[in-house]
Amino acid sequence: MVTRGIIIGRFQPPHLGHLEIFKRILREVDELIIGVGSAQESHTLENPFTAGERLLMLVRALSEARVDLTRVHIIPIPDVHNNAIWVSHVVSLSPPFGIAYSGNPLVRRLFKEAGFKTRTPPMIKRKEYWGHEIRDRMINGSDWESLVPKAVVEVMREIKAVERLKELSKTDYLLG
């Protein structure tokens, strides 16, 4: 019987810490489902990239790291703003799975109440592996490329990500 685990993040953007976590989980389960959360969000400072762009970054990064793609499923998951139905929503969009990995107590609680096994994913030490930090560096022009897989840098170039972030960060002159 195939064992499948799921992990859900916003991946704004995916970074080397995420990649390391994926690899470690793939030592514990046969297949990993990566849920791209808040899929409906994009073009804000907190959530600059669309679900499709994040999915492309993830698949490129996994491919570059020679992860076997037959063992990974990447799935956009829009928010539902109703915790009581959220697990069913995830289940409906995903291949069947048995274990939910999350560092978020709410997510673990919801999966647990729905009868799933839950695990806290291995923690990656470096505090730069953090979406907020990476987005800030992209705006400020300091080094962010060393924090993400090379393949992510390439997708960023293809979609002109730095330009988008810089524009979004301009001070608003509001119509009021």
Add this chain to the structure above:
Amino acid sequence: MVTRGIIIGRFQPPHLGHLEIFKRILREVDELIIGVGSAQESHTLENPFTAGERLLMLVRALSEARVDLTRVHIIPIPDVHNNAIWVSHVVSLSPPFGIAYSGNPLVRRLFKEAGFKTRTPPMIKRKEYWGHEIRDRMINGSDWESLVPKAVVEVMREIKAVERLKELSKTDYLLG
């Protein structure tokens, strides 16, 4: 002609102050409609309980207090995020009513513009009768049971409410 009043709260959880208000209103009207607001919210620190759980707490508490259940209607009311249609939304889910009780100026205003009589419900003095305070005590392990009806304590036990709240209050280690 039957007179009916409505009162809407989140009841996270119902407490002795609510029960006292219900009793006083029932001296003024024939029937009371209790709207369980933000019905779609659950499993957060602000809104830990589902609408169904809150409804069960309310009916148990009223029954324990020997309130005549033929005179009370308890109705889950999901948010609509559109104030201009909110009263119609409430009306569609509820038996016909003529008086809206609320301590919230927005709610009173909306009902008033829609042609309803509005009243401010009798204020209950003790400041511990407050959902936020009760939820904090449940997490901190101090006495909360004295602030709610016994029947509510029992439902809390049935649904393992304290465990849920404690888990939800853990510091997040975010995937980032």
Add this chain to the structure above:
Amino acid sequence: MVTRGIIIGRFQPPHLGHLEIFKRILREVDELIIGVGSAQESHTLENPFTAGERLLMLVRALSEARVDLTRVHIIPIPDVHNNAIWVSHVVSLSPPFGIAYSGNPLVRRLFKEAGFKTRTPPMIKRKEYWGHEIRDRMINGSDWESLVPKAVVEVMREIKAVERLKELSKTDYLLG
């Protein structure tokens, strides 16, 4: 431990067949949850009554039949148009239950896949106990009152139900 069963219908309107089914189920479980389905529907020939009106008819009919109201919960359930999350939606709005009663194979299937016991409710013979038949009679002016509890007739009068149905049945002259 309290056993609870749920049954979901549209109740457009509640009739004597429904009442008989409720009574029989109440011999099998401690408490019965009556879900008023398609709660958001009203003012059409198929679904003329609001959820609140149907709820009032149900509670009046149960009260008239001397059913113990502490053993019954009546809950409006809006459609979600997503079968895979529908059971979670129902669960979130309802007190905890273990058995789902339904004559609808889809509903039974959904509850079964979610881990609930399911039962087919006792069938009531008379074919007039059918919402469609009752609504037709209300429009045509033939006897419908004998098919529903007396309390339902009274609520119908209070909300001018026959007038509403007759108006809705008029041939449309469409603006095109």
Add this chain to the structure above:
Amino acid sequence: MVTRGIIIGRFQPPHLGHLEIFKRILREVDELIIGVGSAQESHTLENPFTAGERLLMLVRALSEARVDLTRVHIIPIPDVHNNAIWVSHVVSLSPPFGIAYSGNPLVRRLFKEAGFKTRTPPMIKRKEYWGHEIRDRMINGSDWESLVPKAVVEVMREIKAVERLKELSKTDYLLG
């Protein structure tokens, strides 16, 4: 005090019959609100034009007919799929009004229950003044231009309406 009336249609497309109705109503009220219903629908055989395109056709046609535009408000109205809140939805999108004109019994009923005066708009005889007929003619290549205001023909040309309709009418080869 200004008297305002509202009339709601889908206007797929606006035709000479509509224009005649608008003119007659404008003899009865100071200002007319034209609600462009099912505003979210477009690109189907039944609803080929977007709300914005329909709005443009209406304003051009009214302008061409020398109707005083300070006396008319044109407003897109998306469906809400909940009759009980529909009137509030319309009210929130529209300047205040007192009279609702509709040939549809459901619409008149909803406005009436909400406390509005309702009137059946004057009927225009010619049966070609019918959206379905006009859309068919556009697809079949027979004369449709004589059924709509000249200004509508011009907007149709600007948005390449005939081409769109013809393409939408092609038999589907479904992916299955």
Add this chain to the structure above:
Amino acid sequence: MVTRGIIIGRFQPPHLGHLEIFKRILREVDELIIGVGSAQESHTLENPFTAGERLLMLVRALSEARVDLTRVHIIPIPDVHNNAIWVSHVVSLSPPFGIAYSGNPLVRRLFKEAGFKTRTPPMIKRKEYWGHEIRDRMINGSDWESLVPKAVVEVMREIKAVERLKELSKTDYLLG
């Protein structure tokens, strides 16, 4: 070929600064589309007026300023909470346009990515021309009438705007 520009604001309420901007844009384009954003919001301190009320204020103000109404389209635009589809949403509700005016970098970015020309609207100096300031003055009873067109003051009186704002600003006594 007609050139059309669009500008989107919340207009809570429209003020003299807005009117000045409209006039200047109308020197650059043939027609101006005014999008009334967050159309679903009303009855809060930040967004006190319904879309319909704001639309009425705008049309009255434009009419009073002798702007040619055949050159202006006013359109309520509800939020969609999904930036990636927002431009399509606006396009579907509006007559075709080529230029988007906005002082908001996010809005300009979204239109730019969708292939539209974007322009920053001319800035109006006086800092009192700001919705927040005007709403505060309406509550505090200081002069607000000098900041908005006379026609807006009249609509405010018709809808009892000051009374609404004052009521909404009362300190909440929460049911808790």
Add this chain to the structure above:
Amino acid sequence: MVTRGIIIGRFQPPHLGHLEIFKRILREVDELIIGVGSAQESHTLENPFTAGERLLMLVRALSEARVDLTRVHIIPIPDVHNNAIWVSHVVSLSPPFGIAYSGNPLVRRLFKEAGFKTRTPPMIKRKEYWGHEIRDRMINGSDWESLVPKAVVEVMREIKAVERLKELSKTDYLLG
């Protein structure tokens, strides 16, 4: 520059005809995006399988056919019930693409109006390659396995698909 094409279907279930189409398109583009349409539908006779189940069938079938998974992206796409924003919705969930393959005139029209190249996918002759036929055979117990990839048969077994379909096909005894 990478060329990407998208094809969207419901895949209830994926069959040998789909697989053949995918292979042919992969000779024309570098990467293929497979959109799993009506992702929110499941558990009906027309749409028995969840988006996650369909995604699993697709990835297994592609893997079995030795299609290079780094060249394929499989993405659930929920309906939006608004044609004018549908393309933006698809774009937001998908890696960037330039060509849309569809046998559906509406879909081709929508992509064309949004500026995409469109192509009609190669037609596969055998008329059994049709979801409706396959679902019927699963219910009737006649041979369906020969119409789908072996890997799909295996996933069907894992999720007990035949049992689900047979149950859903039972005649309803409606509660009325």
